[in-house]
Amino acid sequence: MKDRITSLQLAVVITSASIGVVYISIPRIIGEVAGRDGWLTILGTGGMVLGLTWVLVQLCLRFPRQTATQFIPLVAGRWAGGLLVWGFVLYFILASAYIIRSFSDAMKLFLLPYTPLEVVVIVQVLTGAYLVGHGVNVLARSMQVFFPLILLPMGIILLLAVVDFRPSELLPVLADGVAPVVRAVPQAFWALLGFEVLLFLVAYLHYPRRDALRSALVGAAIPVVLYLVIFVITIGALGPALSKQQILPVIDLARSIDIPGTFVERLEVFLLALWVVTAFSSATVYHYLAALAASQLLALKEHRPLVYLLPPLIYLAAMRPSNITVEMAMGKVISWLGMGLVIGTALLLPMAIITGKKGTAEPDGGQGGPGGSNGQQGKGVESTAQGAGGRQGRAADLGGQARQEKGEGLQGGGESNGLIDQAGAGRVWEKGGMQDGRKKE
């Protein structure tokens, strides 16, 4: 069946959303506040982030097969909840825009000096829209394919940089006390943001109760480890002063690699080329989530129309900053927004426990999609079911082209799918949806 992701895919999507563009500048972001002790900040904040991940997963598990759009209003009330979810939508749009913009700027600097920024941005937004239009399944699988491309070049560069690495650069530890380390926590938190996507994705897992926590923790932990290694090696190879000074210190790390007796030089080009993938992945995940959350809020049948309505918004937001300082300020605002939203949502768990609010659907197995067969989502259930039915009807019309069976709609697989799912036991590729659609027609 459609609209299910595997546990591995959840982890990969969380990691992709998180690392996006920041990993290239992490030594500067944290180093400018915490100096050479920044690794302590990353370690501490990483612990906090894993704790928050745990809280958010618990919240999701209380409301099986429901995304945050659906369960946040249940817990927080219609108005406050609605505001929170709209906040998420805004945050996702801005995050997508910011990632595309800051990445495009770097592209322009290194590779495409004469290509108009507009073109670089538009190409990315539209490519992203195309991918997102195919739904969570295709998105998750793309991330899975891209994932090795994210970690591999970074790993190779870090490995080669170990030659220049001097551990003594990390000494003395805590020379200025703990104050700078603590003051850098918000920066580290912003860099690690991205785990919040699980709020909208746990609902699509095959077996949430079994997999959600493990996948989410793994997905949130990979950036922590990656940042830690990047930070330590960059500080050890370039020193804290230069790491603070350079806008993209990891590019400088690659720039400084030189293996004696070989022609290995200019590795930053590889890093940049594959940075395309990470930035695109991250921006796409946020693009998808913005469309998903907004379509669920508006009780739309499917998210696709919004997918194609969002690009102008993302484009405008991306083109808004007039220069790099405005862009960095924008990043800061977005990070504060994201931080507020995540912490606000995390506070809903105790609220839900106190008020005893809970979803009702069977958590694991193939039953229904988000907004599926639980009674509390009456309206949503109707509309999703129709949405899935209607679209698959079209598929039947067109002679059932295979592409469409996969179901672009995120919300597809509502109540009506349950029938087939029982037979198919929640397997990924079920042709059932089509028959189902025909029946409806």
Next chain:
Amino acid sequence: MGERRNSGRVYLAGALAIWLTILSAGCWDRWEIEDRGFVLGVAVDLAEPITSTGFEGRLDETARVEGPAYRLTLQLELPGQAGGMGETGGGQGEASWNISTVQSSLFAGSGVLATRTAHQPYFEHLRVIIIGEEVARQGIREVMDFFLRDPGVRYRVRLYVAEGEAREVLGLKAKQEPFSAVYLASLAENERQANRFAFRADLGDVGRAITEGVDMALPRVVVGQDEAKLAGAAVFKGDRMVGWLGELETTGLRWVRNEMTGGFLVVNLPEGGGLIAFDITESRTRTQVRLEGGRPVFRVDIRVEGNLGEMQKPVDSLDPAVLDKVQQHIAEAIQDQARTAVAKGQEFRTDLFGFGRLLEMRYPAYWREVKDQWEDIFPAVEVQVHVHAYIRRVGLVR
């Protein structure tokens, strides 16, 4: 209904095709390799300050901004003249062209040179930057910014300080290489055979030193008719050159900085023992600091291994007592070199040895107190040098 959808699909496909044609056919950033003017070397000298900004009507002078000025010389590769290595050699004609201009800004300099070259200067293959002595004495931060800011310049570009004019160095006719810049850059690669010039300093290292404000030493390059020599070092206090280190003083600096990469050491044995040459194969220096009565005391331990390269007087080198004595003298000579270098650094009031950083690592609280007066404290600190030298092999002669 199905047909209508199909026609919609056709329109979509058509739109996509047009869109892709527009996007993939044009490339704003096309810069063909034959249109790039490969810059292999750069020389920066100080020029007369600019007082008139108008058009000068002379080739190497053009409209510019008033203020202190640099003479920027670029060594451009001349395509077709270089002659592939396998070909019959590019004997005919020059392989490279040194073109220079006077500008206050190096960026402007490289831009202005584009009005005189067929191909726009392209820095990605830059091998060496040579700084003239006058520029170095004035401070190199202003000059280095252009190279550090440009994403095209590699960090592994070598930096030398020329005694006198840098462009003369770049202008030499190298025998072994078609390009003097390539020849100059390879000189520093002979560190295993020679230890008499400052250890490798590339653009990345210099950028870092300038950013951290630490003192550094860059290789000095001395130029002849068709050759150049790396000899000694230019001593920088921050980004400003304050003096030269001689060749042996530079060797001493290498000992202290744990940058001894090889090379030789000649010792005149006392009591008519004759000359011996020690071939250094391995060396390791550890520096420690301790506070004694509120003052830092540095202890430099040098452990060196090598072979006997030459022993002019016939002494039995297999006699343990002889070998012991020779080792002793080698150790003393090294100690001497290291001490001379430290004394010289203290004389220049430049902490070339990273002693301040060591103090920061070991005694951060103490460092916070003294860091602002380190310049005054450093010249008087006590530095103890201990050397252990081991002769591992003596060659083929007894």
